[in-house]
Amino acid sequence: MNDSQYITRRDLLASAAALACGVSTQRGYATLNNQVKPKSVAAVISIYEPGTHADVLIGKILEGWKQDGGPGPALKLSSLYVDQVSDRDLSRGMAEKYNIPVFDTIEKTVTVGGDQIPVDGVISIGEHGDYPFNEKGQQLYPRRRFFKEITDTFRKYERVVPVFNDKHPGPVWNDAKWMYDRAREMKIPFMAGSSLPLTYREPEIKVPPGSEIEAAVGIGYSGLDIYGIHALESFQCLVERRRGAETGVKWVQYLEGDAMWAILDQGIVSQALFDAALAEVPKVREGDVRKDPDAGLFLFEYKDGFMGAVFMLQSVNRTSVALKLKGQPQPLATQFEERTEPAHPHFAYLLKAIERMFHTGQPSYPVERTLLTSGILDRTLNSRFQGGKKLQTPELAIHYQHVDYPHAPLPDLSSNPSLPLPE
Structure with missing residues (x-):
């Protein structure tokens, strides 16, 4: 892979400085100082129905923090892949309403149907949908498959961009660790995790x-x-x-x-x-x-x-x-707290963290936190499956440095949606 295809330090400093001036969305609205060009996003989704994680994340890119047509993140949805389409599907209607191309493969989604990677980030949402369960009670969402196809595309076209994986990678430990190792090997800015650390x-x-x-x-x-x-x-x-x-x-x-x-x-x-x-x-x-x-x-x-x-x-x-x-x-x-109105607002604060990564090229907080919690969860479910046996976990010797990233309502998106989070 050509090093010139990676995000450079100059890019990071320029985008971070731009973000500090305020943000704007594809709808356009007044910011604190200047307008910032929205970053383009490819979305890879398991299913897009009302109330799903796709709805309350991607819906905010399309229709604002409150999903009412008002101000939103400085992000622009450029392409969409949906793994399962049900009779409650929202993706086709939203794609038609906002002129978003829907592709039948992940590679086409990341390249927006072209022969290069024009997007600035990828959101992967392998949550909800009709997927099997294993004997431990884990629903086998296609998070590793999604990540593999996204990153295979990065390799093919010799460019990486930041990736956010909704909830825990895996969900089984081997898949979670594989995803983490591939991100590190390819120097991909990578975030994952729950919305709750960012909630009220x-x-x-x-x-x-x-x-x-x-x-x-x-x-x-x-x-x-x-x-x-x-x-x-x-x-x-x-x-x-x-x-x-x-x-x-x-x-x-x-x-x-x-x-x-x-x-x-x-x-x-x-x-x-x-x-x-x-x-x-x-x-x-x-x-x-x-x-x-x-x-x-x-x-x-x-x-x-x-x-x-x-x-x-x-x-x-x-x-x-x-x-x-x-x-x-x-x-x-x-x-x-898990508030439902307006439009599950804790997901707005999760999206704010994702937005920041796509603008700066750096994770807003360490993915290692979610790797560790994923490992604790998977290994504890192993213990349950083995009748409550205590399991040694040398594989969970995961070191990371805490980042003091704020949670809701800092900043209050409803009163000042353009305010970037502090360093």
């Missing part, structure tokens, strides 16, 4: 980088794979702020029933922190949470000895984390 937090809590976090407990809900990644990403985006982090995880274990609650009774995990996290999430079942027949625990130990505990409960319907900071007598706890 109620209440706001202050956890400065380098904090002495003594313990933490997370609570998640719904399916172990589909929502477990959201719970783990929420947990990790806070505990990665502890002093000396992040060096990875040395073992994982899945527990349920009496064995799960014994972890609290024996003091291995703090009951006070569990209670604090539980107090922040709405309940959908009355009574003692310990009688939740479908509850499970992701238990894992980091290489530095810090204990990770994420309780997956079916008696609640939101995600929370509680922390114990050294010198503070009371736990800090917060809920990671």
Whole structure:
């Protein structure tokens, strides 16, 4: 591959300076200073129906942050690939409305039907759709296939551009690691992950980088794979702020029933922190949470000895984390909100991070966070499949440097949609 095809440092500095002046969309609107030319995007999507991740991400590129025709990101959709088309499909109507070409292969989508790569970034959304499940309960979305075909196209046409992979790569560990390794080998700016680390937090809590976090407990809900990644990403985006982090995880274990609650009774995990996290999430079942027949625990130990505990409960319907900071007598706890109006706004903050990467050529935060949470999730599901066996995880010795990237409502897109995120 010709080095001249890579994004250069001059390109990065120029685009970062431009982004600092404000942004504009294909619809055009006033910015703080100057207009910035939108970056072009190719979208590779599993399915595009109302309320899917494709709808609440790509829909914001086409129709603005609130999907009402108003201001939006400085991005322009140039091409579209949809793997499955249902009777609820939105892609054909949206493509016709906004004059977006729809292609039948990923290569044609990335090249926009030509013989070069004219786009500035690729969004890959392998989420939702009719795909099989494996014996561990993981739905085998085509995220690796999508990424392989995208990056094969990069190789063929000797140019790379940034790629965002929605949710966790994989979802099985071997596929996640393959995707990560290929991105590094080809020097592709690569981001992935959940929208929840970027969402509203109620209440706001202050956890400065380098904090002495003594313990933490997370609570998640719904399916172990589909929502477990959201719970783990929420947990990790806070505990990665502890002093000396992040060096990875040395073992994982899945527990349920009496064995799960014994972890609290024996003091291995703090009951006070569990209670604090539980107090922040709405309940959908009355009574003692310990009688939740479908509850499970992701238990894992980091290489530095810090204990990770994420309780997956079916008696609640939101995600929370509680922390114990050294010198503070009371736990800090917060809920990671999932608002639906207007147009699932937490996805606007995820798209803001993607927009920033496409303009600067640099990930807004480390993909290693999502690689680590993907590995924790996959290995914990392995433990569950093996009857709760504790599994050593030398492959999860993943090091990365935390980036202090802000979350909603900083900036408040609804009042100042053109404001770029601070460095």
